[in-house]
Amino acid sequence: MTITDISDEIISALLTLAPSIDPTKAVLEIDPVSIEFANILAEPSGLSVIEFIQDNFKDGKISILIPNKCPNKKEIERMIYSLHSQGKKEKLSFLLDVYNFFWVMHSDIETSMLFDCLEKIEKSKAIISKKTVLSICSECISDTNANPCCVSIDQNIFEINDCSIHENIGAILRYNHHLEIYVKSQLNKIGIKTIGWEKERFGREICTSVTYQIDGEPVEVDTIGISTPLAVLLIEVKTAKNTSMNEIRKTENKFESLISRINKISNRTIPFLKIFITSGDFDPNLPLKAYHRKDWDFIDRSMIAKINEEFVKIKKSL
Numbered sequence: 001m002t003i004t005d006i007s008d009e010i011i012s013a014l015l016t017l018a019p020s021i022d023p024t025k026a027v028l029e030i031d032p033v034s035i036e037f038a039n040i041l042a043e044p045s046g047l048s049v050i051e052f053i054q055d056n057f058k059d060g061k062i063s064i065l066i067p068n069k070c071p072n073k074k075e076i077e078r079m080i081y082s083l084h085s086q087g088k089k090e091k092l093s094f095l096l097d098v099y100n101f102f103w104v105m106h107s108d109i110e111t112s113m114l115f116d117c118l119e120k121i122e123k124s125k126a127i128i129s130k131k132t133v134l135s136i137c138s139e140c141i142s143d144t145n146a147n148p149c150c151v152s153i154d155q156n157i158f159e160i161n162d163c164s165i166h167e168n169i170g171a172i173l174r175y176n177h178h179l180e181i182y183v184k185s186q187l188n189k190i191g192i193k194t195i196g197w198e199k200e201r202f203g204r205e206i207c208t209s210v211t212y213q214i215d216g217e218p219v220e221v222d223t224i225g226i227s228t229p230l231a232v233l234l235i236e237v238k239t240a241k242n243t244s245m246n247e248i249r250k251t252e253n254k255f256e257s258l259i260s261r262i263n264k265i266s267n268r269t270i271p272f273l274k275i276f277i278t279s280g281d282f283d284p285n286l287p288l289k290a291y292h293r294k295d296w297d298f299i300d301r302s303m304i305a306k307i308n309e310e311f312v313k314i315k316k317s318l
Contacts, residue, residue: 013265017212038181068159
């Protein structure tokens with residue numbers, strides 16, 4: 001019997017557990033705008049920038065300020081001092097917001113890395129419109145562009161654009177669905193098939209946030225993958241600052257009940273690997289070696305940008 005045949009058996013076993021999906025999340029999962037935005041997590045500063053945008057949405061802000069070039073701290077400070085002296089409060093506020101983003105909130109991240117990430121977002125379909133809210137010459141600190149230095153050297157002009165964000169981006173951030181979409185994308189990228197449902201309804205299989213019925217109880221699994229060599233990957237995805245031991249135990253119990261049912265229905269002992277992914281950190285008391293012996297892997301925020309490399313390591317270890 002081939003791996004494909006066994007994979008079909010696994011899918012058939014899962015089908016008996018009445019898989020159901022959230023239609024709202026399903027639409028977002030296959031939306032090209034959502035996928036492109038979620039894959040920003042592969043950027044070195046992608047997670048931090050997306051968390052910043054997410055916090056903006058929570059505060060009711062549906063746009064983000066993006067400069068036209070990588071800002072220089074000393075130049076920005078000089079501009080802030082000048083606009084403050086001139087009493088130009090509105091324009092000053094935009095500069096202060098940019099300064100706060102680059103050198104207060106993300107002081108531990110290189111300015112160029114943050115800017116590169118913002119630039120990719122600005123060029124993506126996530127941005128539906130933008131307007132220039134500040135244009136200032138870094139040479140003469142004029143916001144009227146009236147002096148020769150303002151027009152003779154384009155690189156002197158520093159602009160800040162207020163970029164409006166697509167409503168679907170707001171939706172995936174409200175649902176904390178961006179990390180799941182990213183995980184699915186990266187699994188598929190290295191050849192791990194993710195199990196999905198309701199292709200006839202949505203045109204593509206829906207593979208995230210699927211709820212199965214086990215002994216009459218709903219059990220949600222964020223993603224299930226099938227790898228070669230044959231192994232089933234059960235994946236839990238959390239967007240939380242800290243993941244407690246209790247949360248891991250709850251996930252372990254959920255996965256074990258699903259594994260038991262699949263093996264019983266298929267009448268096989270199929271190898272399973274359990275993966276817990278978080279955009280935050282794990283409880284420092286987590287006994288990693290003990291969980292590794294039980295076929296667990298853990299991916300925290302430090303690994304998110306290079307998660308495909310982690311998946312490759314996992315795949316090679318099977």
